[in-house]
Each structure stands twice: as structure tokens, then as C-alpha cells.
Amino acid sequence: MPDIFISTLPTLLNSWSEAFPQSTIATAIPEAASDSALMASKNEATIFWLHMNEDRQQWMTNTIASISQSYKDAKIVVLANMPNQAESLHALGLGAMGYCHAYTAPAVLKEIKAVINHGGLWLGQDILQRLIEVSTKLIGNRPEYVDGLLAQLTRREKEVAVEAAKGLSNKEIARLLIITERTVKAHLASTFERLGAKDRLQLALMLNSNYSR
Helix, strand or coil, X not given: CCEEEECCCCCCCHHHHHHCCCCEEECCCCCCCCCHHHHHHHHCCCEEEEEECCCXXXXXXXXXXXXXXXXXXXXEEEEECCCCHHHHHHHHHHCCCEEEECCXXXXXXXXXXXXHHCXXXXXXXXXXXXXXXXXXXXXXXXXXXXXXXXXXXXXXXXXXXXXXXXXXXXXXXXXXXXXXXXXHHHHHHHHHHHHCCCCHHHHXXXXXXXXXX
């Protein structure tokens, strides 16, 4: 899946190129037929990484709309220099599937791509936690329903899932349960598959605040 970074920067940031060595950068949505590599991706499930500088919300709105019209099955991630909750929700409302800091580490960028490739959404940890807090207050699953979901998991998967549903990061869960972050990721991947959850937010909505044991 091709990766195209749209930015006013002249070259890719080191973290971007390290995460995706074959990625390209452009100042606008590629349309010129002279760039055969970018035009070839027009018929593929391209990921566009939109680099947001300050005061570019209208640009983000127009760019996401243009990508959606021009590129079939494109997926969009917004990279913000100064992430904030309002902008993240606006980006998701426009059709973006991810929102994170522009200087996110390469390993996390790869994880973001994996999540959105499976149909999930990606938000920064602080924003995700706020959404979980609000959402779990608005939605009330029956305790027996939640117990039924957790019964499908192993003991360790259940422990990891419950903490993830509270909004804890992988690092926080690993520290709490005294396991590695890699193990946390493995348990979450298995949990998503067993329960049919696409991402952490959906998991949180399934295992809401009614479950506290």
C-alpha cells in the first residue's frame, strides 16, 4: 500500500522515511501525469499522510475532500504539529482514519498503518482516553453482555482488554501487569479478532464502565 506525505516541507522527516522507506512527499495532491509513480497509485489503496501546520484547518478540509473524490479506497491520516481534541474529531468527521503528532516515532507510524488497514481508527493516547471516558458514560451495556464477551478471552487477554478499555496505553498496561509491551500488543490483536473489534475505541465501547472487576 503506497504512502504519500502531503506537506510544505521540502523532504520527508527522518521518522517518516524510516517508517516507510518507499514513501513519497508532495506539496499538494498528486495529479500531474508526469509523476508516473504517484499516478499509478491512484488505482491502489493509497495512504495519504496530511501534515498539518497551524491554522490550516480549511486546507485540511479541502484536501481530504479532494483525496476522497480523486483516489479510490484512499485512507487518510492527519499529522498535526500541535494535536488537539477538537481538530482530531473534525478530521475524523471529514473522513480521516487516523490523527496523531507529526513527529510520532517510526514504530508507532507502522502500527497506525496496520490499524487503519484493518478498518480501525487511530487517535493520540490523550484524545483516545477522553473519548473513552465520554463514551462509556453515554453507553450502558448490560453486565451479563460484557461478561459474555470477556468469557471468550483467556485470563491474560481479559486482563489486558479491561485495562485497554479504560484508556491505558500499551506501556501502562505492560507496567501494571508486569509483562512486555510486545505481549500486550499480541493479546490485544487476539482480543480484537475474537471480539470483532476494529480498534481500542470500539473495544472500550463494548467493555464499558459497567465492568469493573
